[in-house]
Amino acid sequence: MRFKRTYVLFLFGILSFIFLIQRPGFGESIHGWTLTVLKPALVTGTAFANGVSHLKVEMARFWQTFHARGEMEDKLARLESEVIRLREVEKENERLQGLLDLKETQSPKAVAARIIGRDPLPWQKTVILDKGHHGGIQKGMAIVLHQDLIGRIVEVGPSTSRGILLTDVDSRASAITSEKRAQGIVAGDGTPMLEMKYLELDSEVSVGETVLTSGVGGLFPKGIRIGKIVALERDPDGLHLLAEIEPAIKFSKLEEVLCLDYFQEELSST
Amino acid sequence: MPRLFSGRVIFYLIFLLVVDFCLMPLVRSGIFFPVLLYLMVPYAAFVWRWEKTTALALVIGLLRDLTVNHPFGIETIAVVVTAHFLDIFVHKVERDAWAVRFMMSFLFLLSVGMLILVIEPMMGGRVFLSWGTFLEVFKMAVSTTFVMPVVFFCTALFFRDRAPIRQYELFG
Structure with missing residues (x-):
């Protein structure tokens, strides 16, 4: 009986403690430190899985x-003859740039990272990367692979970080279609596909068009490929078009990614 | 039967956590989404027959809260509350029958998932209970229950647990 009372009091104490420590940023820092401690185990497990x-x-x-x-x-x-042709085009481009005195746009700084784990929650699509603050990763960095958008960094620890994929229900990116230049918002819905919302009814987008980031909002650099439109229908509200998008990347096959320091570059240039 | 805070138990829990993060994504797809760490609670209730199942659930909940992308405390609350009820009901049923184990494990897993979806919005989380998320929880519960025999077998092998010997009265 005494043990049971102690046990109940202990549980009550733990639960109260959990409610009392809820404050912004607490979860992020504790996740970051825990994943840093578990990093060797996660790296070993991922290496085995990748093998x-x-x-x-x-x-x-x-x-x-x-x-x-x-x-x-x-x-x-x-391809060899194509490479020779493209080298000539590149040289001509350099000459013309020099004539017009165009400044070369600086590519955003990129940090390579490896995926060492995925959150075991069915409704969340987040990944854990093997670099954190010490490796140059910052919160808000865009995650890309081969010029295709994957997601964004949401939590950073000392030597690990967590990224949210585009397919997560909480993920959003402002986007534009490649041909008709129709603007909209690409959102994840927890499935392997994406949806592009708020397309104008008269935007004339068609199935097969490529969707790119528009750069609006400053979260992601402009011009990064997101995917391709595979279906179009009217929104339930009837005021917009809704496009189903097949992502350019297979999110289940990701191993190495690049984190772009785009946001910080924009701030420093303004 | 090991002690709750023995190195062996803690090592095995961390091992299952790493498997959930690194190896299970290889096999997870669509409707198949098992989460192995949760199965230690039914294992403790059915095989170890612990009155300390709730204490083990606290450790498991804290482990998940420290690593998973949730506001801190949600997993602990959900797993501990559900494990407490599992512990009560397990004493009233035939624990060695696999049908009972399947049913109670499924209900445990479903309850944990539903409780998380109910508590998370209250603690500033991003997800809430809807038909879509309920379906995800249901898939998780079904697929985790499906792999339960394999996990129980491996756990029994690791801890060298043997089935308790039943004694029958031979002479009336």
């Missing part, structure tokens, strides 16, 4: 390449 995944992929790729070697040789010859 298994790679083995499967490499075996499949080996057989595909073996069967397609003739095609590959033709493709290589075509």
Whole structure:
């Protein structure tokens, strides 16, 4: 009986403590420190998982390449002549820039990071990266891969950080279509697909158009690819179009990413 | 049967946490979303037959609160409250029957998920209970219950647990 009373009091104390310590930023700092402590275990686990995944992929790729070697040789010859042509175009571009005295836009600083874990919550799409403050990661940085948008950094610890993917229900990015230049907001809905909302009814967007970041709001740099429109329909409110977007990236296959220091560059240039 | 704060138990809990973060994403897709760490609570209730199941649930809840992207405390509250009720009901049923274990584990997991979705908006979280999130919780509960026999087997192997010997009266 005494044990039960102590036990109940202890539980009550813990629960009260939990409510009392709720304040902005507390969760972020404690998550950051805990993940930093667990980082070696997460890195080991991810290395093992990646090894298994790679083995499967490499075996499949080996057989595909073996069967397609003739095609590959033709493709290589075509690409080599394309490279020569593009080098000429680049030289001409440099000459013309010099003539017009155009300043080269500086690329945002990028920090490479590896994904070492994914949050085990069914309705959240967040990943844990193996770099934090000490590695140059800051809150709000855009996460990209091969010029395609992945998400944004939301929490930073000493040597780990947490990023929210575009497919998360809480993720938003201002976007523009590549051809018709229609503006809207790309949002995640927890599924592997994305939706582009608030497109004007007369915007003439079509299935197959590429969607890029518009740079509005300053969260993400302009011109980063998000995906491709695969379906169009009217919004339930009837005032806008709603586009279903197939992301350019397979979010389940991410391993290494780049974090862009775009936001800080914009602040320092104004 | 190990003690609650023994190194073996803590190591195994952290191992399951790392598996949830790093290895389970390889197999998770669509409707299949198991979360292995939660299964230690039913294991303690059914196999260890602990009155300390709620204390273990506190440790598990704190571990998840320290690592998962939630306001701090949500997992602890949800897992501890649900484990307390699991502990009460487990004493009133046939614990060794697998059908009972499946049903009670499923109800435990579903209750934890629903409680998280109810508490999170109150503590400044981003997600709330809706049909979409309820479906996600349901999928998590079903798929975690599905892998329960494998996790129980591996856990019994790690802790060298053996099924308790039943004694029957042979002579009336």
